[in-house]
Amino acid sequence: MKQAIIVGASSGLGWELAIQLADKGYQLGLMARREELLNDLSAELPGNHFVQVTDVTQAELAQQQLQDLITRMGDVELIVLSSGVGLFEKKLDWTVEREMIDVNVRGFAALAIVSYEHFVQRGGGHLAGISSVASHLFGGLTLTYHATKAFVSNYLAGMRSRAARTKLPITITTIEPGFVKTPMVQGNPVWMAPVEKGVEQMVKGLIKKKNHLYITKRWRFVTWVLYLMPQWLLRKFV
Numbered sequence: 001m002k003q004a005i006i007v008g009a010s011s012g013l014g015w016e017l018a019i020q021l022a023d024k025g026y027q028l029g030l031m032a033r034r035e036e037l038l039n040d041l042s043a044e045l046p047g048n049h050f051v052q053v054t055d056v057t058q059a060e061l062a063q064q065q066l067q068d069l070i071t072r073m074g075d076v077e078l079i080v081l082s083s084g085v086g087l088f089e090k091k092l093d094w095t096v097e098r099e100m101i102d103v104n105v106r107g108f109a110a111l112a113i114v115s116y117e118h119f120v121q122r123g124g125g126h127l128a129g130i131s132s133v134a135s136h137l138f139g140g141l142t143l144t145y146h147a148t149k150a151f152v153s154n155y156l157a158g159m160r161s162r163a164a165r166t167k168l169p170i171t172i173t174t175i176e177p178g179f180v181k182t183p184m185v186q187g188n189p190v191w192m193a194p195v196e197k198g199v200e201q202m203v204k205g206l207i208k209k210k211n212h213l214y215i216t217k218r219w220r221f222v223t224w225v226l227y228l229m230p231q232w233l234l235r236k237f238v
């Protein structure tokens with residue numbers, strides 16, 4: 001049986017990913033802070049699954065909890081890091097910035113390392129991290145979120161390069177969503193995709209072991225346009 005762990009499975013993309021992977025026969029390890037939601041999700045899925053509570057801002061403890069879950073499950077071949085926080089910064093506030101840095105950067109890197117080392121020891125495997133199209137762009141009202149996602153995309157690109165040197169079959173997938181309808185997204189921004197559609201594209205890309213996924217695919221085009229625009233013009237919009 002194929003086994004996968006989703007960190008950030010209690011909501012949004014992680015929750016829907018659990019549903020779609022379980023449908024494809026995966027046995028799952030579900031991680032996040034909200035235990036009740038993880039238990040509800042586990043009960044909803046076909047088959048037996050594992051729940052492990054974690055708060056990724058407690059980076060070293062979260063590393064131990066991920067390692068323990070890997071050991072409990074047996075042979076995990078896919079780990080998806082979906083945990084993330086996106087907060088508006090009308091007024092610059094260190095408490096708000098620190099939460100995003102703690103979850104999206106410190107927590108992310110801490111668990112990416114454990115995942116990578118697991119796949120090296122296993123002789124192969126697949127790590128996917130959810131970054132954002134925001135990684136390609138600065139944001140005046142969401143500057144920390146954009147900067148943390150630039151870290152995620154850049155870190156995963158480096159990890160892909162490192163993995164290639166091992167000559168082991170290790171895949172590193174960078175997932176960059178635009179807008180997908182989840183509790184994180186406020187309002188109704190342009191080109192918002194239903195979560196089911198976004199995750200369907202994600203699952204197809206994961207199965208094909210793609211290095212890079214834009215969710216939905218049209219955001220690849222947006223990213224190209226963003227790189228062509230001069231910064232003075234971008235500053236008028238973001």
Ligand SMILES: NC(=O)c1ccc[n+]([C@@H]2O[C@H](COP(=O)([O-])OP(=O)(O)OC[C@H]3O[C@@H](n4cnc5c(N)ncnc54)[C@H](OP(=O)(O)O)[C@@H]3O)[C@@H](O)[C@H]2O)c1
Nearest residue numbers: 008010011012013032033034055056083084179180182184
């Ligand atoms: N939706 C979009 O349009 C969009 C676009 C670009 C990128 N993304 C990225 O996609 C990922 C998933 O976001 P989403 O849209 O699914 O948002 P969401 O519904 O708010 O889910 C966020 C997930 O992160 C987990 N999380 C937050 N803080 C955590 C912590 N300290 N420790 C452990 N887990 C924590 C939450 O679980 P608990 O609260 O239970 O801990 C939850 O499962 C994020 O990385 C986000 O930045 C989303």
